[in-house]
Amino acid sequence: MRDTIDNSNPTATFSGPYYLSIAGKLVGTEASFDVFNPATGAVLAQAPAASAEQMEEAIAAAKKAFRHWSQLEHAQRRAYLVAYADALQAHRDELARLLTLEQGKPLKTMAEPEVDQAISWMRQIADRPIPVEIVEETDSHIVELHHTPLGVVGAIAPWNFPVLLSLWKVAPALIAGNTMVLKPSPFTPLTSLRFGQIAQSVLPPGVLSVVSGGNELGPQMTAHPDIAKISFTGSTETGKHVIRAAAGTVKRLTLEMGGNDAAIVLPDADWESIVPQLFWGAIGNSGQWCVGIKRLYVHRSFQPQFVQAFVDYARRQKLGDGLDPEVGVGPVQNKMQFDKVRTFLDDIKANGYKVALGGEVDEGRPGYFIPVTVVDNPPENSKIVQEEQFGPIVPIIAYDDVEDVIERANDSPFGLGGSVWGRDTKAAVAVANRLETGMVWVNEIHTQGVDIPFGGHKQSGLGTEHGLEGRQLFTNPKTVLIRK
Ligand code: NAD
Numbered sequence: 421m422r423d424t425i426d427n428s429n430p431t432a433t434f435s436g437p438y439y440l441s442i443a444g445k446l447v448g449t450e451a452s453f454d455v456f457n458p459a460t461g462a463v464l465a466q467a468p469a470a471s472a473e474q475m476e477e478a479i480a481a482a483k484k485a486f487r488h489w490s491q492l493e494h495a496q497r498r499a500y501l502v503a504y505a506d507a508l509q510a511h512r513d514e515l516a517r518l519l520t521l522e523q524g525k526p527l528k529t530m531a532e533p534e535v536d537q538a539i540s541w542m543r544q545i546a547d548r549p550i551p552v553e554i555v556e557e558t559d560s561h562i563v564e565l566h567h568t569p570l571g572v573v574g575a576i577a578p579w580n581f582p583v584l585l586s587l588w589k590v591a592p593a594l595i596a597g598n599t600m601v602l603k604p605s606p607f608t609p610l611t612s613l614r615f616g617q618i619a620q621s622v623l624p625p626g627v628l629s630v631v632s633g634g635n636e637l638g639p640q641m642t643a644h645p646d647i648a649k650i651s652f653t654g655s656t657e658t659g660k661h662v663i664r665a666a667a668g669t670v671k672r673l674t675l676e677m678g679g680n681d682a683a684i685v686l687p688d689a690d691w692e693s694i695v696p697q698l699f700w701g702a703i704g705n706s707g708q709w710c711v712g713i714k715r716l717y718v719h720r721s722f723q724p725q726f727v728q729a730f731v732d733y734a735r736r737q738k739l740g741d742g743l744d745p746e747v748g749v750g751p752v753q754n755k756m757q758f759d760k761v762r763t764f765l766d767d768i769k770a771n772g773y774k775v776a777l778g779g780e781v782d783e784g785r786p787g788y789f790i791p792v793t794v795v796d797n798p799p800e801n802s803k804i805v806q807e808e809q810f811g812p813i814v815p816i817i818a819y820d821d822v823e824d825v826i827e828r829a830n831d832s833p834f835g836l837g838g839s840v841w842g843r844d845t846k847a848a849v850a851v852a853n854r855l856e857t858g859m860v861w862v863n864e865i866h867t868q869g870v871d872i873p874f875g876g877h878k879q880s881g882l883g884t885e886h887g888l889e890g891r892q893l894f895t896n897p898k899t900v901l902i903r904k
Contacts, residue, residue, distance in 0.1 A: 427508055434518055436465045438609070440632065442614040443481035444625025449474065453634070455610055458524035458751040459741035465522075467609040470633040475601070475640050478629035482572040482599040483646050485626030490569045490597040491574045494549040499597055501546035502623045505766050508539045515611055515776055519583055520742040523611045524750040524788070526704055527742050533663060538587040542872040545591035552893055555899070562621055562902050567895035569597030570672060571648035574641040576662070577612065578654045579605035580708040586612055588885060589651045590628060596894040601647070602630045603637050605654075607754045638662075640712060645669050649894070651783070653710075656834075656879050663882075674883035674893050676710065677876060678808050679836030682829035683713040683865070685849060686822065686842030691722055694841055694863075695729045701812040701839065703734070703867040711837035711859065715805055716816045717825050719741075723818040727796050730816060731777045734792045735830060741787070744790075751788040752811055758788035761811030764804050765793065768813075774800040778813070800836075808834070822851065830856045835877030839865045 421704055439446035449468035449586040457464040476794035489497070504694035508515070514533050519531040556563040575589040586602055593600050604612035609632035616630025628701075631637065640657070642665035644651055652662050656677040666673055685691055685699060702713035718726045737748035752758045765779060780794030793813040803813045819825040829838060837859040845862065858875040861867065868874060873887030884890045 424485075424577045429589060432576045434465065434610075435809070438465060438467055438613045438632075439614070439617060439622050440470055440478070440630065441470050441480045441885045442629045442631065444620050446617055446620065447474065448830060451633075451634075453606065455519050455608075456754070458753050461742070461755075461786045461788065465610055467606075467632050469615065470631045470637060472637075472640055475631055475633075475637050476530060478648050479572060479574075479600045479641075479644055481626035481629060482601050485624060486569070486599045489588065489624065489627050492597070496598065498546045498549075498609070500623055500627075501542055501591065502725055504505070504619060505539050505546070506767045507618050507622050508535075508542070511614070512539065515583065515614060517743075518613050518614060520750075522608050523579065523582060523742075524753050525742050525745050526750050528745055529714055530705055530750075532660075534562060534581055534584045538584045540675055541584075541587060541870060542591045544568065545595050545891070548595070548870070548888075548891065550596060550888070561904055564900045564902070565801075566898045566900060567596065567892055568835055568898045570894060570896055571598060571893065572646055573598045573600045573649045573651055574644070574647040575600055575602040576638055576641065576650060576652045576654065577602065577604050579607035580705060580710070581852045582608040583611050583615065585653050586874060587615070593651065593894045594623075594883075596626065596891060597741065598649075598894055599627050600629070601641065603641060604630065604632055605842075606632065606634055607756075611854050634709065639665055642666050642671070643668055648672060651672070651835075652817055659882075672893070673880065674875075674881075674885060674890075674891075676874075676881050677836075677859065677879065677886060678834060679710050679712075679876065679880050680714045680806070680808050680832050681773075681839070681857070682715045682717055682855070683839045683841065684822075684825055684829060685718045685726070686717070686722060686840065686844075686848060686851065687719040688847070689719075689841045689844055689853055691718070691726050692729060695726070695733050697865060698841075699730060699733050699737075703737075703749060704866075706750055706790070707812040707814070708753060708757070709866075712810075713814065713865070716814055717819050717829065718816055720818040720820050722782055723816065725796065727776050727794065727816050731794055734777055734794060737792065739789060749792055751811060752790050753774040753788070754785050755788060757810065758790065761790050764807075764809050764811065764813055765790070767789070767803045768793075768798070771798075771802065773804070776816075806832075818837060826851060826854050829856075833879045835882035837861070
């Protein structure tokens with residue numbers, strides 16, 4: 421049954437009903453799919469599965485809305501974005517709780533900060549117009565560089581940070597004058613459907629539509645002639661499909677993809693004091709972090725003591741349902757990822773690598789729980805060092821020589837992020853400068869900001885998010901030469 425409901429009161433129970441938002445309306449679907457609570461493995465709600473026709477309607481509505489939206493002054497679009505941020509703020513607690521329910525992350529330490537950061541991002545982006553640049557001025561002419569909106573942007577999001585990573589796309593696309601169709605991950609559609617619903621009460625129809633459904637909606641978007649750009653966050657494998665599909669219509673692309681980030685703890689590091697930061701850098705969000713520490717290189721002179729301190733710290737963190745305020749580490753988000761992470765545990769076991777903590781899944785426990793697992797010095801060519809685990813497992817690898825560890829860190833098809841830790845900041849920066857990654861932190865990790873460009877090198881990404889560079893990628897550069 422297809423229906424359209426009044427969206428003046430966008431309050432729903434967590435079990436639903438949930439609706440697509442298309443052309444300013446909340447729309448039901450004929451088909452639906454189950455969304456699971458990863459902490460229990462039970463069905464949380466039914467999400468609407470859009471038909472191809474409904475995706476067409478959303479794209480057509482975005483195309484129509486673009487005519488008016490793109491002509492607004494910055495101040496007018498700013499007012500809409502601020503109103504949207506206010507509306508999201510009014511639903512902040514509900515969104516955070518729903519995020520924990522569908523994603524699994526701890527409510528207080530992960531879900532609430534994610535929603536807060538997303539709302540703050542919206543407000544900050546609203547205040548950042550892209551200025552017209554005078555690139556040349558002579559006696560005879562003046563040359564201006566403008567940044568004009570592209571048209572309809574298709575946003576394709578993953579399941580690890582469904583609120584933040586989606587609104588990271590919505591805010592810069594809309595403020596630049598584009599309209600958007602957002603497709604959330606089928607694993608975590610609910611928060612996106614809710615913030616889509618909230619958008620319909622403040623934004624003009626068609627400016628932001630949220631369309632959930634199966635993976636097949638992705639190729640429909642990436643090949644669509646009326647979508648000018650795809651902003652994608654997800655795995656490198658899917659990103660390659662996006663590149664191929666986008667070729668037919670020469671779409672603009674920003675791709676944020678997988679990583680295998682190294683953290684290098686230098687010989688002079690005050691290693692005891694940074695164990696908590698490194699722990700959360702690796703295990704926060706149950707390791708489902710594109711820029712999570714996935715390889716932890718520690719100087720051999722203290723690697724055994726470091727492993728012990730890391731394990732001691734890890735033992736104090738409770739694994740469980742993210743709604744429990746005592747819990748620091750939640751479940752893995754979905755069954756597919758749970759099975760994938762288990763292949764790493766199987767490989768570690770089969771090869772007899774030393775496991776300092778964890779390693780065994782409690783088969784009787786409902787939900788998708790992988791215990792925090794610390795692998796003590798596995799070989800460089802092991803699966804856990806070479807591949808992206810995207811789960812709460814961390815290899816702590818001993819190294820002797822700084823030159824050698826730089827080479828090992830760079831010997832990867834990925835180049836997303838990394839971090840370097842040492843007392844001598846200058847020496848640490850020198851190492852950081854040699855890492856082949858789009859982002860590197862020195863004696864800090866995971867700080868991001870509206871004005872801090874972020875993107876991957878090599879197979880981790882294409883283009884940049886954030887910063888003026890990232891916002892400009894939601895525009896066409898347009899040169900205007902004026903004879904005086
Ligand atoms: P995924 O690639 O499986 O899915 C991402 C999105 O792509 C989903 O919405 C999915 O429905 C859609 N999709 C699937 N097939 C498609 C196709 N053929 N065409 C278009 N879209 C399609 O990724 P995931 O499992 O949701 O996310 C985990 C991965 O994302 C990890 O590799 C992680 O490192 C990466 N990631 C990267 C960043 C970053 O900023 N670089 C951030 C978060 C996650």
